[in-house]
Amino acid sequence: MAGECSDRLRVPPMSERATRRTIILVPYLWLALFFLVPFAIVAKMSLSQVATAIPPYVPTFGLADGPTGWLAKAREFSLDNYGVIVGDRLYVDAFLASLRIAAIGTAILLVIGYPIAHAMARAPERWRPILVMAVILPFWTSFLIRVYAWIGILKPEGLLNELLLGLGLIGAPLAIANTETAVLIGVVYSYLPFMVLPLYAALERMDRTLLEAAQDLGCPPWKAFWRITVPLSLPGIVAGSFLCFIPITGEVVIPDLLGGSDTLMIGKTLWTEFFSNRDWPVASAVAVLLLVILVGPIMVYQRQQARQMEAGR
Amino acid sequence: MEPPERPSRGAFAPWDEPAARPLVVFEGVTKRFGAETAVSDLTLAIYEREFFALLGPSGCGKSTLMRMLAGFETPSAGRVLLAGQDLAGMPPHVRPVNMMFQSYALFPHMSVEKNIAFGLEMDGRPRDEVGARVAEALRMVKLEGLAGRRPHQLSGGQRQRVALARALVKRPKLLLLDEPLGALDRKLREETQFELMALQERLGLTFIIVTHDQDEAMTMATRIAVMDKGRIAQVGTPPVIYEAPATRHVAGFIGEINLVEGTVSGCDGRRVTVATAVGDLTVADAADSVAVGQAVAVAWRPEKTRIVRAGEAISNGRAVISGTVHDIGYLGGRTTYHVDVTGLRLKAAVANAARSVERPLGTGEAVKLAVAPDALLLLVR
Amino acid sequence: MTSPRSRLLDATALTLGFAFLYLPIVILVIFSFNASQLVTVWGGFSTRWYASIWQNRQLMDAAWMTAQVAAASAAFATVVGTLAALALTRYARFRGRTLFSGLVYAPIVMPEVITGLSLLLLFVSLGIDRGFWTVTVAHATFTCGFVAVVVQSRLVTFDRSLEEAAADLGATPAQVFFRITLPIIAPAVVAGFLLAFTLSLDDLVLASFTTGPGSTTLPMRIYSQVRLGVTPEINAISTLMIAAVTVLVIAASLATKRSASAH
Numbered sequence: 001m002a003g004e005c006s007d008r009l010r011v012p013p014m015s016e017r018a019t020r021r022t023i024i025l026v027p028y029l030w031l032a033l034f035f036l037v038p039f040a041i042v043a044k045m046s047l048s049q050v051a052t053a054i055p056p057y058v059p060t061f062g063l064a065d066g067p068t069g070w071l072a073k074a075r076e077f078s079l080d081n082y083g084v085i086v087g088d089r090l091y092v093d094a095f096l097a098s099l100r101i102a103a104i105g106t107a108i109l110l111v112i113g114y115p116i117a118h119a120m121a122r123a124p125e126r127w128r129p130i131l132v133m134a135v136i137l138p139f140w141t142s143f144l145i146r147v148y149a150w151i152g153i154l155k156p157e158g159l160l161n162e163l164l165l166g167l168g169l170i171g172a173p174l175a176i177a178n179t180e181t182a183v184l185i186g187v188v189y190s191y192l193p194f195m196v197l198p199l200y201a202a203l204e205r206m207d208r209t210l211l212e213a214a215q216d217l218g219c220p221p222w223k224a225f226w227r228i229t230v231p232l233s234l235p236g237i238v239a240g241s242f243l244c245f246i247p248i249t250g251e252v253v254i255p256d257l258l259g260g261s262d263t264l265m266i267g268k269t270l271w272t273e274f275f276s277n278r279d280w281p282v283a284s285a286v287a288v289l290l291l292v293i294l295v296g297p298i299m300v301y302q303r304q305q306a307r308q309m310e311a312g313r
Numbered sequence: 314m315e316p317p318e319r320p321s322r323g324a325f326a327p328w329d330e331p332a333a334r335p336l337v338v339f340e341g342v343t344k345r346f347g348a349e350t351a352v353s354d355l356t357l358a359i360y361e362r363e364f365f366a367l368l369g370p371s372g373c374g375k376s377t378l379m380r381m382l383a384g385f386e387t388p389s390a391g392r393v394l395l396a397g398q399d400l401a402g403m404p405p406h407v408r409p410v411n412m413m414f415q416s417y418a419l420f421p422h423m424s425v426e427k428n429i430a431f432g433l434e435m436d437g438r439p440r441d442e443v444g445a446r447v448a449e450a451l452r453m454v455k456l457e458g459l460a461g462r463r464p465h466q467l468s469g470g471q472r473q474r475v476a477l478a479r480a481l482v483k484r485p486k487l488l489l490l491d492e493p494l495g496a497l498d499r500k501l502r503e504e505t506q507f508e509l510m511a512l513q514e515r516l517g518l519t520f521i522i523v524t525h526d527q528d529e530a531m532t533m534a535t536r537i538a539v540m541d542k543g544r545i546a547q548v549g550t551p552p553v554i555y556e557a558p559a560t561r562h563v564a565g566f567i568g569e570i571n572l573v574e575g576t577v578s579g580c581d582g583r584r585v586t587v588a589t590a591v592g593d594l595t596v597a598d599a600a601d602s603v604a605v606g607q608a609v610a611v612a613w614r615p616e617k618t619r620i621v622r623a624g625e626a627i628s629n630g631r632a633v634i635s636g637t638v639h640d641i642g643y644l645g646g647r648t649t650y651h652v653d654v655t656g657l658r659l660k661a662a663v664a665n666a667a668r669s670v671e672r673p674l675g676t677g678e679a680v681k682l683a684v685a686p687d688a689l690l691l692l693v694r
Numbered sequence: 695m696t697s698p699r700s701r702l703l704d705a706t707a708l709t710l711g712f713a714f715l716y717l718p719i720v721i722l723v724i725f726s727f728n729a730s731q732l733v734t735v736w737g738g739f740s741t742r743w744y745a746s747i748w749q750n751r752q753l754m755d756a757a758w759m760t761a762q763v764a765a766a767s768a769a770f771a772t773v774v775g776t777l778a779a780l781a782l783t784r785y786a787r788f789r790g791r792t793l794f795s796g797l798v799y800a801p802i803v804m805p806e807v808i809t810g811l812s813l814l815l816l817f818v819s820l821g822i823d824r825g826f827w828t829v830t831v832a833h834a835t836f837t838c839g840f841v842a843v844v845v846q847s848r849l850v851t852f853d854r855s856l857e858e859a860a861a862d863l864g865a866t867p868a869q870v871f872f873r874i875t876l877p878i879i880a881p882a883v884v885a886g887f888l889l890a891f892t893l894s895l896d897d898l899v900l901a902s903f904t905t906g907p908g909s910t911t912l913p914m915r916i917y918s919q920v921r922l923g924v925t926p927e928i929n930a931i932s933t934l935m936i937a938a939v940t941v942l943v944i945a946a947s948l949a950t951k952r953s954a955s956a957h
Contacts, residue, residue: 022777023777024794026774031798031835038813039812115707119704142939144913144920145928148932153718153721159721189718192715253899302795306795406860418858421878431863483863
């Protein structure tokens with residue numbers, strides 16, 4: 001039998017290390033190059049000045065400049081763009097409005113999403129995959145189209161007003177379109193699956209006998225809900241809330257299509273600076289500030305996500 | 314080629330033959346996981362055609378030992394030899410050893426047939442041969458009708474058989490079984506124990522089984538290694554392990570035992586007298602040499618204890634201990650009495666040979682326990 | 695254990711919830727068959743808007759471009775995301791693991807304006823011409839985190855002894871991966887691919903930043919039309935996209951169900 005395991009068959013221990021290196025390095029390098037490095041470039045850009053040139057900013061660094069050239073050009077960097085943003089009510093208001101809409105939107109999502117997720121988790125087991133599918137399905141259809149559908153519903157001569165007028169519930173059309181209310185409706189509609197699914201995942205995992213035990217110990221159902229169900233679904237609440245709050249803060253399409261000219265959100269401002277005003281440095285400074293505001297929530301979300309994966313082991 | 318008949322278990326004792334070459338040797342093997350030492354400087358030899366049991370509580374290192382043999386762990390120090398060849402650096406897939414996993418590890422996306430064929434396909438065997446050998450393996454474990462099923466469509470016992478067939482179809486010289494019967498209910502487990510023994514004997518293979526179940530080890534094994542905290546406490550045949558345990562740990566781990574601490578008060582060759590809390594106990598045939606004044610323990614099995622009413626006579630030469638019955642456990646085939654003796658609780662087990670006892674002993678009754686000197690064990694470690 | 699009252703609450707929550715999710719889509723689909731030019735006044739059944747988008751070359755070109763970008767970026771994202779999931783589940787310790795896990799999860803929540811702007815600036819400073827490949831790379835970067843999460847949730851429940859059993863039976867590490875690990879996590883990998891595919895189909899912001907002339911995607915076309923006003927043509931193309939995605943999703947869920955029931 002010793003012949004069966006001759007040296008020819010021995011695999012060098014190197015191969016495992018090589019495998020490990022490949023598995024880690026490929027995604028690491030990809031994400032570092034396309035996700036991490038670009039932020040440094042944004043930071044650099046935010047210190048530059050706008051110019052009527054191609055590319056539309058100064059200074060531009062060339063290989064030909066050499067170290068001394070780079071150093072001289074680096075002296076042209078300034079914090080002017082940040083000064084502009086902080087000194088202008090328009091930008092400050094846009095930041096505040098974004099955070100407000102994201103916070104209110106997330107709260108509404110939680111209030112609407114929790115009963116849905118809770119009902120899904122308690123539905124008969126064979127229905128659950130179908131219900132999950134039903135929540136995901138609208139999400140697979142175009143986001144832009146779903147927001148667009150609300151324009152037809154909310155505008156003054158839209159379906160909602162016609163319905164309410166027809167029922168005699170209102171005397172004059174409601175002005176919902178192009179308001180912050182419309183933006184909130186769009187936000188809640190678009191992000192509902194992102195809230196429901198993490199909540200459902202947390203609630204579905206919960207051991208049903210815990211509630212029976214609580215009731216057996218004299219806890220009425222509504223109290224058991226607050227004392228047992230809600231605390232146990234906290235990871236889902238955190239994951240769902242951050243999964244909604246962070247992207248809503250930087251939302252562009254919803255405020256643009258459903259909001260009015262007075263509903264300024266920072267993502268939209270950045271978009272306008274970049275595409276309409278072609279002011280790349282100011283757009284970059286806005287991006288840096290937005291990132292600074294969101295880095296805390298992003299880290300909370302990321303740690304929550306990592307912990308959940310560890311717990312799944 | 315038929316394997317030569319193995320001599321009956323009574324005569325099969327290659328470990329006593331100096332000329333016999335072991336199949337598996339662990340040579341001063343240590344395995345550390347971080348700061349924790351799972352296996353500590355362990356040396357062990359296992360011979361061809363043995364049914365060798367590694368027995369111990371969870372965390373004693375028995376699974377680690379087996380995984381080092383299969384190639385899933387690398388020793389931190391020492392060598393593992395198979396048929397004289399050092400296994401260091403040889404990855405699991407080239408080792409001529411197969412393992413049956415505790416979870417069975419049946420591939421969920423393959424049928425029973427495909428699971429069993431997997432190992433042969435990995436060896437690049439021709440298709441006809443694979444088919445024939447899979448069919449033979451299915452016959453061997455009596456699963457002919459279930460070849461097309463998926464693992465989740467099988468019962469626990471059937472899964473266990475598939476796992477066994479999959480490991481055996483490669484005809485390994487050495488089969489490792491990690492708690493192979495742990496997931497089965499008791500009745501099925503007992504049946505399967507005998508089937509495994511018959512199979513091992515018929516195929517002439519070497520089995521190493523990891524188990525925490527002492528009955529399983531006692532029933533099946535040619536030899537048992539009792540492990541404790543990464544070391545081997547004792548290696549021996551089941552009767553040796555039971556009747557002549559080497560340490561307090563082994564004595565307590567295998568079966569029930571009465572253990573009384575004391576100091577040596579007299580030595581006469583192998584005849585040793587020990588002063589204990591229950592009086593002087595004389596051991597007829599001590600295995601270890603001791604000196605007067607040494608701290609030792611005296612131990613004996615409950616079923617080697619006679620229990621009588623305080624007034625009844627006891628034949629001479631036995632150690633006699635007086636006490637009161639604390640409680641009585643009736644187990645059908647036998648009855649266990651727990652007897653309080655000066656702060657100790659001793660056990661006596663009596664086989665219920667007759668259909669009924671006229672006047673059974675009651676709780677609180679004064680009794681005498683009697684043990685023959687040759688039933689007493691002297692434990693130094 | 696559930697009282698009739700709580701069952702009524704559950705039913706209400708589900709009914710209202712799903713009505714909210716589906717009514718706008720249903721209305722959109724209905725009005726795509728409206729003969730009238732006015733989107734809110736019913737003018738009889740017609741398929742004229744479907745005929746008119748069929749003749750809209752710009753829209754058709756954009757749709758084709760979008761499908762190509764989605765397929766290519768989902769393929770990259772699946773490879774990168776699956777490797778990332780393997781790295782995070784299999785290797786408990788390596789240098790920079792914390793940063794790595796941050797890089798994997800952050801793109802999921804990062805506002806797209808930030809990711810889009812930063813990628814554009816990267817491409818500009820590297821002097822890369824923007825077009826098909828830059829959009830593809832942007833989408834793959836954005837979606838690989840989603841793939842990683844989906845695959846990882848499958849990997850954490852993966853029984854490692856299956857791989858050990860395969861190695862024990864003589865499979866080389868590569869054979870173990872392709873014959874045991876990959877087939878078992880395949881439903882998650884496929885789900886990850888589909889998720890990445892639809893996220894890419896859907897994306898407007900990243901594409902707007904990283905695209906170049908001649909590589910306009912469908913969402914960009916729709917967006918520019920929508921901003922000009924609501925037209926029944928958009929309803930028609932939306933309905934087609936919804937139909938395509940629905941068929942795709944149902945087919946995929948049937949496929950994964952079959953493979954899951956086989957486990």
